[in-house]
Amino acid sequence: MVRDQRVEPDVELLWQDFHSRVTMSSEQLRTWLLTQGSGERAFTEDPDLDLPEPGRQILAVLRKRKVDLTRADIEVMRQAVDRIDRLLRTRPSGAAEDDQWRHALLDLGHDPLNES
Numbered sequence: 143m144v145r146d147q148r149v150e151p152d153v154e155l156l157w158q159d160f161h162s163r164v165t166m167s168s169e170q171l172r173t174w175l176l177t178q179g180s181g182e183r184a185f186t187e188d189p190d191l192d193l194p195e196p197g198r199q200i201l202a203v204l205r206k207r208k209v210d211l212t213r214a215d216i217e218v219m220r221q222a223v224d225r226i227d228r229l230l231r232t233r234p235s236g237a238a239e240d241d242q243w244r245h246a247l248l249d250l251g252h253d254p255l256n257e258s
Contacts, residue, residue, distance in 0.1 A: 147160055148209075149209060149211070152177045152212065153208075154208075154217060156216065156219050156220060156223070157208050157211075157219070159219075159223050160195055160203070160219040160223055163222065163223055163226040163227070163251075164204065164226070164250070164251035164252060165251070165252050165253055165256055166221060166251045166252070166253055166256075167204075168201055168204040168205050170195060170253075171200065171201050171204065171251045173236060174197075174248050174249075175197045175198065175201065175217060176250070178197075178249065183213065194221065196221065196225075196249075196250065197198075197244050197249050197250065197251065199218040200218060200250060200251050201251075202215070202218075202223050203215050203219055204251070217223055217254075222250055222251070225228070226247065226250050229243065229246055229247050229250075229251075229252075230247075230254075233254075234241055
């Protein structure tokens with residue numbers, strides 16, 4: 143059975159918005175999340191299962207083709223775009239807060255130091 147290769151226009155726009163805000167590759171995001179999640183507890187046999195949310199969900203979407211998105215994936219993309227936009231609007235001025243702010247963005251797959 144051949145799957146319909148078209149997506150709805152609003153999903154197409156969301157896909158573009160998501161990929162313009164999530165500036166890290168799936169491998170970069172996975173590496174960051176593994177670093178964040180490598181604290182006191184040991185990894186299971188599948189370290190991806192131990193990755194923090196919502197980063198793990200964003201990583202799963204990054205690994206998909208647009209035509210394979212589920213409703214849950216679309217919601218993950220909407221939430222990621224909203225969270226990234228909200229964080230970008232509230233950039234702190236202090237150096238200590240800046241690290242927390244940047245790490246919050248990195249957890250969502252956006253590296254503010256790599257903006258074009």
